[in-house]
Structures are given as structure tokens and as C-alpha cells.
Amino acid sequence: MDKITRKTSFGQWFSPINMKLFNEQVKTKKLDYYTKKLTTDSLLKLLLFAQLQEVESLHALGDSLFDQELQKGIDLEAISVSQLSRRINKLNPDLFQRLFLDLVGQIHAKTHSAKLVMPLKIIVSSTLPLNLTNHRWAKFRKTKAGVKLHLRLVFMEKGESYPEKAVITTAKEHDRGQLEVMVDDKECMYVFDRGYLDYERFDRMTDEGYFFLSRLRKNAVVREVYNFQIQDDSTVLSDQMVLIGTTQNRAENYFRLIKVMDSKGNELHLITNRFDLSAEEISEMYKSRWAIELFFKWVKQHLNIKKFYGQSEWAIQNQVFIALIVFCLHVLVQMETKSKRKTLQISRYLRAALWKPAYIWLRKIEGKAVP
Structure with missing residues (x-):
């Protein structure tokens, strides 16, 4: 992470995202064809902002664009709720999944030198409830709907972990069915x-x-x-x-x-x-394994994952992968600054200094005085 920068804190936090990969995917999948206003780039940044600020609905997200700093940061002045809903519901989640896996690769690269002799990988799942009326495709009980997030987490130290692999299914999918998908490395110890x-x-x-x-x-x-x-x-x-x-x-x-x-x-x-x-x-x-309890507590309480913006299966998956991207970006900041601060504290500092120069946020994370 380049600390000598004139970027805003948001721009600096966002910078590990592989924009070359992103632009290639947007071009290959023709995601911006016939798009005049809400480009995929602006949508990505807007959804990351929404997760950071725990924005409760698409209406509230649209209203957020009254902020001129946000307009400048994501290159978008205003957008209707219907346009937002249409993009989120119809965007293939493969794009955000690729960005998530690329960030995981960056975390791997930074932890490689300190790799444990037999690293621990924790396999777990969590059911995210949905409204049955709006999500009939995710029905798993008579009166309930939901999706299940199957995760493989790499345990680091001091209760910290990061997601390495994620599979999203309907809630009726049994955990056992995903075990073979999650087990593919003989140089680790799986805990479940x-x-x-x-x-x-x-x-x-x-x-x-x-x-x-x-x-x-x-x-x-x-x-x-x-x-x-x-x-x-x-x-x-x-x-x-x-x-x-x-x-x-x-x-x-x-x-x-x-x-x-x-x-x-x-x-x-x-x-x-x-x-x-x-x-x-x-x-x-x-x-x-208790590291996963901390992880899911963070995801559910601070990534707005209980309130979904869309009703389609793709919309749900998009929001989950955005949440995982946010977590990985926090982990990368933590590793780059060698900070002992928890990801939740890093997130709070970021929200407080979102449009301020990046050095203010970085020095705060590192425990240094801000001039």
C-alpha cells in the first residue's frame, strides 16, 4: 500500500482491488453496454460505501448521493432507486467473486513468509435469513427462506482469521455436501x-x-x-x-x-x-475454531448483511461477496500497516476519515500523531 499518496482514505482503502482484472471482466462480459449513468465501476464503489456505512436500503443509498464528496469519490451525482435495483439484481456475481479471490491471493502472498508448518483452515457455514414473500426461490421451510454461506477461513493468530473460499447455496443445502468442495489442500489441518x-x-x-x-x-x-x-x-x-x-x-x-x-x-x-x-x-x-464466531459476528453486525438490497439470487450473492471484499480490504490494511488494531477499529477510523487525505487515516491506524 503506497503511503505517499494524495488519495482520500476511501481511495487508499479501495486501492488493492485489481482494476485491471475488473476492467477486463467488465469489457469481456459487456457489463457497461447501454449503460449511460450507473457504470459497473461506480456501482462497485457505491456498494462498498454502503457496506462501510451500513446503509439500510436502496432509498437511503440513493439519498447518500446528496453528499458532494461521495459524488466525487464514485463519479456519480445521482441515481434512481429503480436503476440501482435493476443493476444489482441483474449483475452476474462472478465479477465480485473474482475480485474477492484476487484479494485473498494478495493476503496469501503477504502471509507466505510467515506460513505455519501446518496452517489451520476452518470450515463453517452460516444461514442468512430472507423474506419468504420476496425470495420464494430460497424457500427451505414452510414459512422460511434463506441462503447459506459456506466458508473456509484461514486462522492466523490471536483469534484473527480471513475468508479464503466462499460458496453460497440455498439454506436447505446440507453442510456435508460442501465438505469435498472445501477440502483441496493437503498441507493444512481442517477444523470443522x-x-x-x-x-x-x-x-x-x-x-x-x-x-x-x-x-x-x-x-x-x-x-x-x-x-x-x-x-x-x-x-x-x-x-x-x-x-x-x-x-x-x-x-x-x-x-x-x-x-x-x-x-x-x-x-x-x-x-x-x-x-x-x-x-x-x-x-x-x-x-x-472460535475465530469464526468473531468473524461471523463482525460480518452480521457490521456489514449490513441482514438487510439485502435485491430479491434475485444474483443480488443476494453480489451483496455477500461485497461484504467479503470489505473484510479482505480491512485485513490487507491491517497487514500492511502492521497494526495491532482489530478490523472493527480500522473500519471505524475509515468511516470517520472517509474523504480526508489517506495519511490521516493511516497514521491513526499506526498509532501515530496526526499533524
């Missing part, structure tokens, strides 16, 4: 919860050389093969080699079952195919 339990897939992952850690249901049928010794002062209750499943539905491989107590006094049954680490190390790995 009980919604992904599938003995046959556990066998296949083990045979193919993938490492995983998950929770096992307490009523699961387990046959103990060997009891590992645990230290007297350990928080681990037991550490065993086991076979899991019934005669009709049993995994073929041996797995490791570790029982631990969580911070609330609940007993957790952790299942893994890693035998080379201590039980304490395995337990700590599972605790890293």
Missing part, C-alpha cells in the same frame, strides 16, 4: 464442527492424505483400541485410538478420540486422524 460428520468421507480424507479435526457426537458408537497416557496436570480427560461407527456404518480407519472440558465445563469429544501431536495441541487447535 459436527454438521460435517460423515464416516465414509472421513475414511476417504484419511486415505487421500488430508488431516482433519472435528467434534464427535457423544452418543456415537465407539470401540476403544488403545488408551494413550495423559499427564496428571493435563486438561485432557482421555486420549484414545478408536474405531467409530456401527457394524452397518463404520469407518475403516483408526481415529483418535480426545475428550476435553471447554471453558463452560462442557465435555467435548474431538475426533482426528492426527497421531503425531499431543492431546493438548489438538485441543488448542479446536479452540481456534
Whole structure:
């Protein structure tokens, strides 16, 4: 990130977005053909602004353009709600997904030198509710509609993580169906919860050389093969080699079952195919899964993802990918400035200095006095 700049804070924050890739996609897909006013470039910037400022509706977003600084920043003076709605509902989300993946690539490049020996990748999903009347295509219960965001997050440190891969389906899609889509790297450790339990897939992952850690249901049928010794002062209750499943539905491989107590006094049954680490190390790995709770709390509370602007499937996906782009841009700022500030604090500073010179925002993030 070039700190010697005359850009506004918004322009500097926005700068990691690959505009060459963006312009190529706009040209190839002919996204600006017959567009006189609301270009795809202006739409992208306007939607990023909307996510930052948590704008509650398209009407409120249109009204925001009374601000001359915003007009200048996105090269748009005014737009009708109908034009906004039409563009959001009909724009192929592949464009924003590509921009998101490009930002992920930039984060990877910056973390490569400090890459862990066995990085943790957390697989999780979250259901985002929709109004059934306006989103019949997303019906998954008699009176409910929704989409499910399936994510693979890379765990960094101190509870921080960033999204690496995202798949959006209707809410009726079961988590297990996405596990194979999310598992494609043998140089990491996958952590996921009980919604992904599938003995046959556990066998296949083990045979193919993938490492995983998950929770096992307490009523699961387990046959103990060997009891590992645990230290007297350990928080681990037991550490065993086991076979899991019934005669009709049993995994073929041996797995490791570790029982631990969580911070609330609940007993957790952790299942893994890693035998080379201590039980304490395995337990700590599972605790890293709480990073996703922080991530989804941030997304749901601060990226306006509960209030969707459009009704089509594409509109929903566009807004989700915009939210992920916003998060990645914050992570890149955090990494570039080597700031210890949380992404939420970085976002607050940005909103306060949106149209001010970028150096003001950057110095604030870095904890330096602003002249």
C-alpha cells in the first residue's frame, strides 16, 4: 500500500482491488453496454460505501448521493432507486467473486513468509435469513427462506482469521455436501464442527492424505483400541485410538478420540486422524475454531448483511461477496500497516476519515500523531 499518496482514505482503502482484472471482466462480459449513468465501476464503489456505512436500503443509498464528496469519490451525482435495483439484481456475481479471490491471493502472498508448518483452515457455514414473500426461490421451510454461506477461513493468530473460499447455496443445502468442495489442500489441518460428520468421507480424507479435526457426537458408537497416557496436570480427560461407527456404518480407519472440558465445563469429544501431536495441541487447535464466531459476528453486525438490497439470487450473492471484499480490504490494511488494531477499529477510523487525505487515516491506524 503506497503511503505517499494524495488519495482520500476511501481511495487508499479501495486501492488493492485489481482494476485491471475488473476492467477486463467488465469489457469481456459487456457489463457497461447501454449503460449511460450507473457504470459497473461506480456501482462497485457505491456498494462498498454502503457496506462501510451500513446503509439500510436502496432509498437511503440513493439519498447518500446528496453528499458532494461521495459524488466525487464514485463519479456519480445521482441515481434512481429503480436503476440501482435493476443493476444489482441483474449483475452476474462472478465479477465480485473474482475480485474477492484476487484479494485473498494478495493476503496469501503477504502471509507466505510467515506460513505455519501446518496452517489451520476452518470450515463453517452460516444461514442468512430472507423474506419468504420476496425470495420464494430460497424457500427451505414452510414459512422460511434463506441462503447459506459456506466458508473456509484461514486462522492466523490471536483469534484473527480471513475468508479464503466462499460458496453460497440455498439454506436447505446440507453442510456435508460442501465438505469435498472445501477440502483441496493437503498441507493444512481442517477444523470443522459436527454438521460435517460423515464416516465414509472421513475414511476417504484419511486415505487421500488430508488431516482433519472435528467434534464427535457423544452418543456415537465407539470401540476403544488403545488408551494413550495423559499427564496428571493435563486438561485432557482421555486420549484414545478408536474405531467409530456401527457394524452397518463404520469407518475403516483408526481415529483418535480426545475428550476435553471447554471453558463452560462442557465435555467435548474431538475426533482426528492426527497421531503425531499431543492431546493438548489438538485441543488448542479446536479452540481456534472460535475465530469464526468473531468473524461471523463482525460480518452480521457490521456489514449490513441482514438487510439485502435485491430479491434475485444474483443480488443476494453480489451483496455477500461485497461484504467479503470489505473484510479482505480491512485485513490487507491491517497487514500492511502492521497494526495491532482489530478490523472493527480500522473500519471505524475509515468511516470517520472517509474523504480526508489517506495519511490521516493511516497514521491513526499506526498509532501515530496526526499533524
